[in-house]
Amino acid sequence: MKKRFTLKNITVSLLALLLLFQFFRIDKSTKELNPEKDFTTLTKMPPELASVLKNTCYDCHSNQPRYPWYTNVAPLSWWIKHHINEGSEHLNFSEWGNYSSKKADHKLKECGEELEENEMPLSSYLIIHTDAKLSASQKTELMNWFSSMRTHESDKPKEEKENEEKEKD
Numbered sequence: 001m002k003k004r005f006t007l008k009n010i011t012v013s014l015l016a017l018l019l020l021f022q023f024f025r026i027d028k029s030t031k032e033l034n035p036e037k038d039f040t041t042l043t044k045m046p047p048e049l050a051s052v053l054k055n056t057c058y059d060c061h062s063n064q065p066r067y068p069w070y071t072n073v074a075p076l077s078w079w080i081k082h083h084i085n086e087g088s089e090h091l092n093f094s095e096w097g098n099y100s101s102k103k104a105d106h107k108l109k110e111c112g113e114e115l116e117e118n119e120m121p122l123s124s125y126l127i128i129h130t131d132a133k134l135s136a137s138q139k140t141e142l143m144n145w146f147s148s149m150r151t152h153e154s155d156k157p158k159e160e161k162e163n164e165e166k167e168k169d
């Protein structure tokens with residue numbers, strides 16, 4: 001009787017499967033880009049800091065992710081695309097202009113928290129994108145920027161907000 005589960009058979013099957021995976025390409029079409037809605041434009045971010053933000057966060061949190069060669073290789077590409085979809089769904093710097101001021105404030109708060117806890121950029125991303133690792137000063141600068149743009153609207157309960165609307169400076 002023939003042996004079916006030989007190392008050779010298994011290897012060939014795995015290779016065939018991997019090859020088959022390559023037919024399932026990820027969607028790399030770019031969404032419409034409107035610089036006027038972009039976070040860096042709207043908050044008049046200094047260019048050096050804007051480029052730090054773009055280099056460390058925009059691959060997952062914008063409508064302009066970069067797609068290096070390895071994003072062509074399935075199943076890695078599926079995993080990367082999942083991060084891009086999920087990341088930009090939670091926070092999209094390219095669509096900042098569409099956020100209500102309360103939502104924007106809440107996102108700014110979360111950005112500060114994620115940076116403080118070193119949760120972002122995702123650690124798996126930093127394995128390849130070693131240049132996206134924030135230095136201590138870059139991290140502080142970003143955190144200060146996020147914090148300075150806050151209105152603290154999202155901290156307040158609804159009723160209180162309405163009463164205080166006119167008192168605010």
Ligand code: HEC
Pocket residue numbers: 056057058059060061082083084086087090091107110111112114115120121122125
């Ligand atoms: C490799 C992709 C990737 C990069 C790069 C990245 N993020 Fe994220 N981010 C995600 C994903 C995926 C989520 C949603 C799941 C989670 O919270 O882990 C997320 C969630 C967030 C959230 C929570 C948003 C919410 O409303 O829940 C904030 C804030 C955030 N990221 C900020 C940043 C900042 C700031 C940077 C750059 C310093 C950054 N991220 C870089 C993938 C990324």
